[in-house]
Amino acid sequence: MARRPQPARSLAVQVLRQLEQREGFSNRHLDEALDGPRGQALERRDRALATSLVYGVLRHRGRLDALIDAVARNPSRLRGRIREVLRVATFELRELDRPPHVAISEAQAATRALDRTGRLGRATQALLSELVRRGAELDRVHEDGPPLEALERRWSIPPWLARRWLESLGPARALARARALSVPCSVDLRVDLSRTTRADVLAALEAARCEAPESCALADGRVVPQPQLLRVRAGGRLARHPLHARGLFSIQALGSQQAVRALDPRPGERALDVCAGMGTKTLQLAEHMRRRGALVATELSEARLAAHEAMCSRGQLDEAVRAGALTLTRRVADMADETAVPEVDDGPGYDRVLLDAPCTGLGNLARHPEARWTARPGDVEECAALQRRLLARCWSRVRPGGRLVYAVCSLEPEEGAAVVEAFAGARDDVTVLEQQRWTPEEHACDGFYLAALARAPA
Ligand SMILES: C[S@@+](CC[C@H](N)C(=O)[O-])C[C@H]1O[C@@H](n2cnc3c(N)ncnc32)[C@H](O)[C@@H]1O
Numbered sequence: 001m002a003r004r005p006q007p008a009r010s011l012a013v014q015v016l017r018q019l020e021q022r023e024g025f026s027n028r029h030l031d032e033a034l035d036g037p038r039g040q041a042l043e044r045r046d047r048a049l050a051t052s053l054v055y056g057v058l059r060h061r062g063r064l065d066a067l068i069d070a071v072a073r074n075p076s077r078l079r080g081r082i083r084e085v086l087r088v089a090t091f092e093l094r095e096l097d098r099p100p101h102v103a104i105s106e107a108q109a110a111t112r113a114l115d116r117t118g119r120l121g122r123a124t125q126a127l128l129s130e131l132v133r134r135g136a137e138l139d140r141v142h143e144d145g146p147p148l149e150a151l152e153r154r155w156s157i158p159p160w161l162a163r164r165w166l167e168s169l170g171p172a173r174a175l176a177r178a179r180a181l182s183v184p185c186s187v188d189l190r191v192d193l194s195r196t197t198r199a200d201v202l203a204a205l206e207a208a209r210c211e212a213p214e215s216c217a218l219a220d221g222r223v224v225p226q227p228q229l230l231r232v233r234a235g236g237r238l239a240r241h242p243l244h245a246r247g248l249f250s251i252q253a254l255g256s257q258q259a260v261r262a263l264d265p266r267p268g269e270r271a272l273d274v275c276a277g278m279g280t281k282t283l284q285l286a287e288h289m290r291r292r293g294a295l296v297a298t299e300l301s302e303a304r305l306a307a308h309e310a311m312c313s314r315g316q317l318d319e320a321v322r323a324g325a326l327t328l329t330r331r332v333a334d335m336a337d338e339t340a341v342p343e344v345d346d347g348p349g350y351d352r353v354l355l356d357a358p359c360t361g362l363g364n365l366a367r368h369p370e371a372r373w374t375a376r377p378g379d380v381e382e383c384a385a386l387q388r389r390l391l392a393r394c395w396s397r398v399r400p401g402g403r404l405v406y407a408v409c410s411l412e413p414e415e416g417a418a419v420v421e422a423f424a425g426a427r428d429d430v431t432v433l434e435q436q437r438w439t440p441e442e443h444a445c446d447g448f449y450l451a452a453l454a455r456a457p458a
Contacts, residue, residue: 062156247315255448279311349399363447
């Protein structure tokens, strides 16, 4: 009787198929599958394997397809589930340090289940054996090809985005960015410096053998010297650490940590977090404000605002609210809308406004690799139009003499400097204090753009 494919691989194929058929973040589909009956039956080791296969295939999909197509007799017939099985096996052969026969026999078992004649199983075996022999050479050929082809076939950047990067960055930088985005992203922690120190958190993590610290090295060998930042080697247990449960550290990417730092809110101030999402930055705002002052968080999605509440409880903001030191208001609202929002717009305007705007997420391709395949060329302008509206609406909420930080996790100029500079150029009460760009190729982190704007005093 034919052997059944090993469950971690078939779960990975299932998640990858779902992602091709409906949109959504890879981590959500994967978590759903791992929490379902098939996922729960997996041992810890197999859960880790399924996770690495899903992210790996998404991150390297263009490259895997180029390898498969280079050795297949009839590439266009390898579609749907068969293509996904081959991608998983090719990823294993090229990126995971395992004996090749495991990947090959697993893929054979999976394709045999789709074709009882056995022909597909034999073709799979032949194709993958050819890749064992020629995979490294083919990768080199694709890497050394013209930049557009190298971006697509070696670094898995879709052609429309590759063309865009070649135009805006030039070949050397575009290739460096694509290469930096092809490896799993770092795990960065933000320490709540209002209640603990980096050294204490580090000691607690080491004592629990939770995570090994890594230095946050830049491409040129320098280390990012930020007191709240702790970069650790990846691992799933961090979120279960007691210090995390008490909000003494949060998991937040290096670039994303910079928006609140640039906004620099002070104790006792009134701050507005416009696109507050699940609250990562609201908590950071409270930390900088030493849990004293007024915080207002608005968000379009009701579900996200529910998660926001949980985030604030984890950060123990409720205690500051009960003690009367902090007021915390949450509102579901479309902040691009022209109409005023009660509770948000009552009062004299805000000392600090954070606009962490919705964006294409094209700086985040290492963390959300599915965006390589779901983003469309028109998304950049569509997001920029919403960002321009949000910025104009938020500016009216900054009090004279106050400050606004505009931030996006995209490095596409239309979503960053173009939005800010056109806005500042059209008004005489805006000073651009600074613009920061955090790039994968320079800072080994997600791409992130921010601008800090000061409003002229009355
Ligand atoms: C980049 S995310 C924010 C992440 C969040 N600040 C954090 O730190 O976790 C952008 C958020 O903007 C929200 N959003 C999109 N359009 C909006 C609108 N018109 N008004 C308010 N929020 C909006 C999205 O639902 C999403 O949660």
